[in-house]
Amino acid sequence: MADKQKRKRIPVLPWMRSPVDVSLIEECPLEILPMLDHRLKAALQNMGISSLFPVQLAVWQEAIGPGSFDRDLCINSPTGSGKTLAYALPIVQMLSSRTVKCLRALVVLPTRDLALQVKEVFSAIAPAVGLSVGLAVGQSSIADEISELIKRPKLEAGICYDPDDFLVELQSSVDILVATPGRLMDHINFTKGFTLQHLRYLVIDETDRLLREAYQSWLPTVLQLTHADDSSIIFPSYISNPCSDGSLKTIRRFGVERGFKGKPYPRLAKMVLSATLTQDPGKLAQLDLHHPLFLTTGKRRYKLPEKLESYMMICESKLKPLYLVALLQSLGEEKCIVFTSSVESTHRLCSLLNFFEDLELKIKEYSGLQRQSLRSKTLNAFRGGEIQVLVSSDAMTRGMDVEGVKNVINYDMPAFIKTYIHRAGRTARAGQSGRCFTLLRKDEVKRFKKLLQKADNDSCPVHNLPSSSIEFLQPTYVSALEKLKEKVESETSRKSTITSSSRAGKQKDRNSSKAKT
Structure with missing residues (x-):
């Protein structure tokens, strides 16, 4: 019997055997939080936040502090422990130094309601440093979402542009996107100007659920699109283009360098989070994690809120x-x-x-x-x-x-x-x-x-x-x-009536179609 149970036990990956116990970390007042942008400090205080919880401080130290995001982060922490701000704050801080508008951070969540909630957290702090946040969840029509996510820049009068040059005509309106997998795939497949080629940070919240459900193979698609080769990376450049009068005008191709710690072509940095993070090696392998660091609360895999x-x-x-x-x-x-x-x-x-x-x-x-x-x-x-x-x-x-x-x-x-x-x-x-x-x-x-x-x-x-x-x-x-x-x-009666009417209508359409043929 013991041997049978042993065979059923899922092996634990080596990096999960030595986690960082965030419960040993004490809360940190914003006043002494190292390297925090003063604008973000003011935004947090406006939210009524005066200190960071242990999991938030642990992620901050790895992303902003000495860790400098050298490793991908896997976070297993109880519900209500502050995981959303744990990733939102360092991402906003890290993106605040760039001025060119493009999609650089993507947060994926399993449900619309949860995505709306996370978007509110980002929206409370991102504008303080000049960043904008978008939402792609299918709450509104895709046309309305496209108008919020993609913009056509105003171009100088008298300059001739190639109508097929979408890199000139279409730009991202947002720096950070919060999305559900299905609507994310809609934009990847059908929205002109929507690109992940400049993406620097990927957050997968409620990871165990997102890995359990395929959602149109969104994860391998995102990873494939962000593993672009050097030739597909667009840098700011100027080209000459002849106008109808024979003169030469200079136009700008809109793009941004994907620099990361001095490297022109960085890896995609990832954070995956859950209160019940899976330990299944097969599922975790889908994430293609880079030297992952496991942050958890205590030694137990499952932990309830302390109070x-x-x-x-x-x-x-x-x-x-x-x-x-x-x-x-x-x-x-x-x-x-x-x-x-x-x-x-x-x-x-x-x-x-x-x-x-x-x-x-x-x-x-x-x-x-x-x-x-x-x-x-x-x-x-x-x-x-x-x-x-x-x-x-x-x-x-x-x-x-x-x-x-x-x-x-x-x-x-x-x-x-x-x-x-x-x-x-x-x-x-x-x-x-x-x-x-x-x-x-x-x-x-x-x-x-x-x-x-x-x-x-x-x-x-x-x-x-x-x-x-x-x-x-x-x-x-x-x-x-x-x-x-x-x-x-x-x-029950009303549903039956509606179903019968629907069937009758479909039968009528079929009969009409047969009569025409």
Whole structure:
């Protein structure tokens, strides 16, 4: 048996065996942070930031300090530890010395919502040093994105230009691009003037998820496009071009030297990050890392936020909604996120909760079934305190940062420790305290405790509610279930009608096509 388990164990790469433990690093006040641009210092202070967290300081030292980014960085750090600013700050500082506008830093994330959040962090500091940040996530039409990312420079009157010379006509409007893989590939394949040939920094956030899903082979495409040979690198130069009157005019080809530490043709510097970074050599090999340095928090692969309190709630399966309602009532108006196992469960649970008429809480749904515009509106309302409870599928588990979330509730027990870590990480962020409650049947308790042991968490007491609070809700629960049943039947009927109409329309089109032939 022991031999069998040994064969299943994935080998750990040598560079992952000796990580830098960032938990041993203390926070550093901005006042004594070495080499920080005074403009960035002011921008950070305007954000209410007075010091850097350990992971942020560790990355700063490797990128800006003596390390000078000689090695690619792999960062495994708990949710809420400040990973976004950890890469945003040094990248903005490093790019601030260049004045020619071109795309030099690319940040790739798995979801639109997470990309929007990361873009906000960059936008808070980049303008301070004259840099601009773009977004490519498919939230708007691709034409609108192109107008934001690519510009046609104003050219001097009386000068003749070759209409096919796109290097003259098209320039990047942004220095830094935050993108999702699908929309990034759209721009690579179809947007004229969009190029990665000047790219100096690549950040892959939520790496394990991005490596697990192919997304149109975005990673090998990006790496191939940035491994350009010398002949494809465009430098500022001037050429003479004859005009119709026979005179010679001088025009400029727009480009930029890709200098890096005194080298004219540098490697692409990479940072990869996750709260649950994979150790699979096969997956990590896709990243083509250069002498990688592994930064992590402690010796455990999985780590929960330091000030997180975990609790179990044991309940009968059919009474779970009652326990949830009673728990929400006991928490008052504290911000809560309730996680379910699927988008369908999210929709039904949210509907059921809103049928509890005496539950004086604003409760909304947040899932992949909704349009992006509706999700953004809901999230903003939650951030602003207009909504107290968000019922969510795992669409919100990774990286999403909502200030003031005091409680996370697992309505459905997560199947994997990674899922638990990402869900629980929506609270107890940035050194704050928070609680995570998990509703369990008796037969799930043993498996749940075993799950938590993978994150070195042996302290998960049972949270009890007064039986009277459950019994008091019984009549309302019966009424709410009836209303939910009616709503589900109505929605099912409506979907059936829409499907039938769609099929009838397609059949009519086919019949019409046959008649014409």
